[in-house]
Amino acid sequence: MNRKTKEKTRQEQAEETKERIRRVALELFSTKDYGTVTVSMICRAAHVSNGLLYNYFPSKESILLDEFYKADQRYLEIERSFYEGQPAKERMLLLMQAIWGSVCHSGILSQRAIRVAYINILKNGVSEALSLDRPVWAITRNIIHYAKERGELRAGYSSFDASLLFTILSIGFVSTSLWDIVQKDVDGYEKEFFHVIDLALDGVFQNPDGL
């Protein structure tokens, strides 16, 4: 085995260990109370020596936050894909589809992370995971600013109004999806959800000619 192959194998092993720690931690967070789960408990459950978690994650919190940073990276990619002159409504719809994707199609780990973050916020107050400083809100504000400049915001809406409405809609949208996921096949709802989101967006955005 040459040196390069050996290094790759080590890296693969490290990735596997990191994934195992992540999976076990999110499992523990969602079955026990997040606040009572310690780094030692995670290491024990992942069958690694005590404290090894810190080789892969700066803290317990960062395991949870990582899931949200991954989602943020997808949202920023969506924003980079916007083309000049694209209607604001279309931009917002793409962002909301990406949010839906994060909640419903990015695997059980992320769904679990979102649930744990929600629970933790309800118990202990707003955390970084769902803070209003996250890129998803900045992208929302950018779309609204762009709509305002192009005359695509309906009469009566200030940028602040539109931002607050999309905060309420996005949080309602994610919460409703989380509830439905618990009981039902979420794909059965995707079409209905986006039809309604489309109608709601028509209430906020208009064509530049005012139609």
Next chain:
Amino acid sequence: MNRKTKEKTRQEQAEETKERIRRVALELFSTKDYGTVTVSMICRAAHVSNGLLYNYFPSKESILLDEFYKADQRYLEIERSFYEGQPAKERMLLLMQAIWGSVCHSGILSQRAIRVAYINILKNGVSEALSLDRPVWAITRNIIHYAKERGELRAGYSSFDASLLFTILSIGFVSTSLWDIVQKDVDGYEKEFFHVIDLALDGVFQNPDGL
């Protein structure tokens, strides 16, 4: 002391005990995991003999549900106050103000109950407390049906679409209020919230003449 006064005193004592059990139970639900709180724990913490809880509540769950039934009674009162010919938008606004009142102005016990119910749903699936069978959703559907009949629903909206949108909006609205309560003075947001809700309602409802 005549018999009537004595009975009243007993009734008052019973009310006080019931309130103490309720307060202690909601306190325990919100500091520990709801699922791990037993009737014995509640009785011990309320300094009453084991099992006395059942003199006042049919079950542990009913302590939580009671808070939601109280809110439902307020919503049903609002519905009874609707007058014939009242615009659908006005009816919906009154309902949403009542929902805001339940979350923000009905005291710390109810806020705690709402949080615990949300957390429990996120952990264990939809419970009675936030089931779609609650009167609040029936009232929403009634308002939409009334709007549809009177031609006050905007073109493009089916009754189903409007119901789903108000489900998303109400849940988003309550979730956002719960987050803000955690950190900030909620009264500072009330005006902004209702301005935005008013704008959102304009996107769904129209005057019967189509304006």
